[in-house]
Amino acid sequence: MKTLTQRVWPDTVASRAILILVAALLAFHLLGFWAYRVGFESLATAARDRGLAERVVSIKRAIASTPDAPERDRVAHDLSSASLEVHWSKVSLVLGNAQATERAKMMEARLKELAPELATESFRVGFADDGALGSGKADAYRHMMLVSVRLADGSWVNFSSSALGASQHIDWSVVAITICFGVGIVVVALLLLRWATRPLRDLAVAAERFSLDQTPQPLPENGPIEVRRAARAFNTMRERIQRLVTERMQAMAAVSHDLRTPITRLRLRSELLDDEPTRVLIDGDLGEMEAMIDSTLEYLRGGVSSEAIRRIDLASVIETIVDDHIDQGHCVALAGLTSAPVLGRMLSLKRAFSNIIGNAIKYGETVSVMIAEANDQLVITVEDEGPGIPEADMGRVFHPFVRLEESRGRQTGGTGLGLTIAASVIQTHGGQIKLANRATGGLCVTITMSKVGDTGAQPSGSSPGQSVGQADHQRQIA
Template sequence: MKALLPRSLMGQMLLAVAVALLLVQTLSAFLIYSAQRESYETGMLNAAAFRLLVETRGREAMRPREKPEGAPFGGPPMRGFPLERSDASPLAKGEPRDTHAEEKLAKILADQSLDVAQIVVVHRVVNQDRPARERMIEHGHDHATPPEVLREQLSDHLLVVGVRLEGSQQWLVSRVRTPRAMNILLFPLIVQTLVIYAVLVGAVAVILRRMSRPLAALTQRVEEFSVTRDLAGQLEPTGPDDVRRLILAHNAMETRIADLLDEKDVMLGAIGHDLKTPLAALRVRIESVEDEHERKRMAMTIEDIVRTLDDILSLARVGRPSDPLERTELSALVVSVVEEYEDMGEPVELGETRRMALELRPTWLRRALRNLIGNALRYGERARVSLERVDGSAVIVIDDEGPGIPEDAIESMMNPFTRGDPSRNSATGGAGLGLALARAIADQHGGALVLTNRHEAATGAVVGLRATLTIPLG
């Protein structure tokens, strides 16, 4: 269902307005149609009641004056179907009765003081009623009615009313034809709905476009700033006042963020310079230490501090890379990193790879792969690297054969200074920045890093950890 909904603000608002308008118009059309149907039904029942009253009372009034039958009250003969007298009810077997119309007709006749024993009201098509059909055909022949007009008249709606008076066994049957469809207002309703749709939806579209244009531009600007951190492309405030204030606030936020990043770079540069200088001096001084074992331990400590400092500086710089994007053959880059470990005699295996080229920063991506493979070797003894294409993305998978990570700790393991092994020995040393740096590099390329435990199919036991680095192909 969600896939069918428009994804843009303008599309969703227009859809909401269109659906709301459709519901309102549907309710309006239903009410108008009900009122129209009620009006037609009342008119037809009044016509039928008039003919019944003429038949029952008009004739009695005519006898003293010897007026011709069929011309009650001295007027001209009534047009339409003549009133029929029948010994049987007009109701056919299995035919539904209109009880609502029967109640209304009973009230009309009661108001005229006409005692009625039984009433039957049914709806038919003229062509389904034999007396009405014969009368229409005869009338059509007499007046040379065109066949297509006659066919249309035979499909008209027919109200058949049967009344049996108190003390009488005969039925008085009146037939009233509706020459025009009861849906006469359907076409005006459709035209009205289309006009309202055109005017209202058009006005809403203009307003939403005035709002959505600057919002779309602001969205694009946010996406650009998240990559470039460049203040040169700040937007000019446009649109309604609320949107203008939003753009102004965003521009101010961009400026503040850029200032903070600049301050951070200056501070980190100073830290790197101020720390690396004394560390270099310490390397020289430890050469004067006579105890070789102690000298090696001191050198390892200094190297550990330098590596940690490099990781911290790299993690801080990854958000503002200085090297540009390059069109790179990713499979070749992966193979070259694996070969580096193979040359050092490390147990790194290259799995299936697929050739694919994309825009990326190869220096940073090499750093991420080295960190992930290094973690696999440090904690899992072996590493297997593969590259595949999945749904328009390049997916690098690195599997190890280690103990894995507790499920509730997987997400926190990618935070800075978080380590699976709390020890700081030479075998598993480090400051816990490798995964954090790899994830930051993946984010920098618009991708993601996901860690999952690998389980044995038969027993479900954890047999290793899988690191999945996904990069969109663009």
């Protein structure tokens, strides 16, 4: 089962590259936006402070050059703007006994630095929020920055502005443009990454479709150098596997031929023996040797067969196997579908189901075979009444030459290849095989295979509402 990290983290190379690209772009844009904000605010603050200092000095000069008091007040109002209000009065707008705050001291030093003329003047800087005005919350100057400059005659020019010292708001147009650029980069990168990783997908498909019984088609060696090397290695590996399997089959065929010749000679010589019990024992041993040779060859063939894939009726194949066992006096029952079309190799499938049913008869004596259909899949179950298999050994029984001591004693014969060959054939045909112990005792083997076409097959004698398991196609002898 996948962990939470595995489910969240992308699986493909392209998706991981896109995730890394998006993370890098996001970090880059956040850092760039932060640098932009800091730089912009620094420049804006410097320009604002310089403009304030220049306007304070120029307005103060203009009002100081006007001798008439009413005229001074008019000049002050005329020089006011939307961002800076100017008033002339006999008193300072900033209280002289107000406690100077840190930001007021910093702004005062800043103005003196930008306008050296103010350093020789008596002026005060304060913020209404810090109590420089000394009035209630309803005062009109609340949230404003205040500057008072004293003239030579003792009167004051008072400046107030809500824009001074205000923080800059986020420019959403810049954010939108940044997002559009990021999305465009991701889309282009996604298309390019899909193009760049296409050879990897072709390699994966070729590996999944690799089969020993098909003529290998070389995988195109294109793409980046790493992908070309992987494709070249895959082609080389496939050729080596094909050559290895071919050489192994040729060697085993030669060994099989060489072994069958002395076995045949021994069988002929045993016919000349007058001791009937001894002759029967020798014939049994020779038959077991031939069976071992056939099983080993079938296993070493590894699913490779020259038989063509064609449409076959799996129900008829299983019925033939069951009939053979019934003729031998075994207790076998067959029920379910009378038609089960599949694509495959008849001899291989017959060998696989012969091994499965024969194995059930050998260790369970009474066997029930059911052919059913579920979700366009054929489901064949083979149940016996034997001792079953320990849960810890369920996977081991598919390994070659494995024979369980508890229920697969040497007296039962066999080479330990029956289920191995059956599983290999079923998997080669795109099916699955599972083992499970029955609650009432015995083993249940379930084989699932893809059904071909829709023949509308119903168990003989069953009505439309009747389930497959209630079919009357059943044979059994005690």
